[in-house]
Amino acid sequence: MKLRPIAALALLLAALGLSAAPALAQTSPVTPAEAPAEPNAIPLNTGGVDGQSSPETWFNQWGDIFTRNVTVATLTPVLPAPGKANGAAVVVAPGGGLRWLSMNNEGWEVAQALADRGIAAFVLKYRLQPTPTDLAEFERNMNGMFAEGERRPPRPTVDAMSSRPGGPFANPVADAEAAFAMIRARAGEWGVDPERIGMVGFSAGAGTTMATTLAGGAARPVFIAPIYGSMDAVEVPADAPPMFVALAIDDPLFGNRGIGLVESWHRAGKPVELHLYQNGGHGFGLGNEGRTSLGWFDVFMRWLDVNGWLQAKS
Structure with missing residues (x-):
């Protein structure tokens, strides 16, 4: 696994309304990338983004690939090998401050790791807030938000309000709900037990996971795993699902903001x-060598197993 780019962290801080140290404004080069084929991506038909005129574009940074200006949400199935599926399924929501998506580190790689364990995985490419079309302008815009090192007004916290029309998670939650509906409608085709569909999200994807859960309705996952997401306390629904949380205490975004989310669930x-x-920073995906957070995915698999979500039904 690769360490996440400083520029990516800066962009996420901006989207969350947090300030960054001056050092975070020093970024590694952002270069354009060809859009991958994504042959298995299925459009979710959830509508566009109001006021969005920039086309979806892809870029590379520090050896990873990202997308931005997503206006058409898609769902990409990554299924277990024949005979290996146990019926469990997970919607995977990458992060990126609601302005871009870390499709490889927090999407396809995670989905493949789940499929290798017999879990049907579905990468959700959800709609994003617009960024400048020109890549150089995008990078200047991103860096400029941190040059002054000032704290910006905080964005709304992840709660039931954030998924309503006009809220920061309105489009991502609508996309997630469409994803759950599609998986349940095609459960037989994909070898999925419709009663065992959970959701895993990273950073802003963790926020999307939480907002989807708090929004209620038929789309609510049966288990959730917000990974290095906001730890702010929430109002817990009566039918809230079991939750698994992983976070590095040296995470510059959420490592020093308490564990209100966990306490409210408890x-x-x-x-x-x-x-x-102890360490891992922010955006570690499946984990980085030499960091204690490297083992979180195996622990998550054990948690799923102990709770009975990996046992195939006869």
Whole structure:
């Protein structure tokens, strides 16, 4: 696994309304990338983005590939090998501050790791807020947000309001709901038990996971795993699912903001498990060599197994 780019962290900080240290403004080069074929991506038909005129574009940074200006949400199935599926399924939501998506580190790689364990995975490419079309302008815009090092007004927290029309998670949640509906409609085709569909999200994808859960309705996952997402306390729904949380305490975004999310789940009497790692920073995906957070995915698999979500039904 690769360490995440400083520029990516800066962009995420901006989207969350947080300031960055001056050092974070020093970025590694951002270069254009050809759009991958994505032959298995299925459009979710959830509509466009109001006021969005920039086309979806891809870029490389530090050896990884990202997309931005997504206006057409898609779902990409990554299925287990024949005979290996156990019926469990997971919607995977990459992060990127709602302005871009880390499709490889927090999407396709995670989905493949799940499929290797017999879990049907579905990468959600959800709609994003617009960024400048020109890549150089995009990079200047991103860096300029941190040159002054000033704290910006905070964005709305992840709560039930954030998924309503006009809220920061309105489009991502609508896309997630469409993804759940599609998976359940095609469960037989994909070898999925419709009663065992969970959701895993990273950073802003963790926010999307939480907002989808709090929005309620038929789309609510049966288990959730917000990975290095906001730890702010929330109002827990009566039918909240079990939750697995992984975070590095040296995460510059969320490592020093308490564990209100976990405490609110626990006070509501809902199953919750927290793994707070010594190091790993932000955006570690499946983990980086030499960091204690490298082991979180195996622990997550054990949590799924102990809770009965990996046992295939006869």
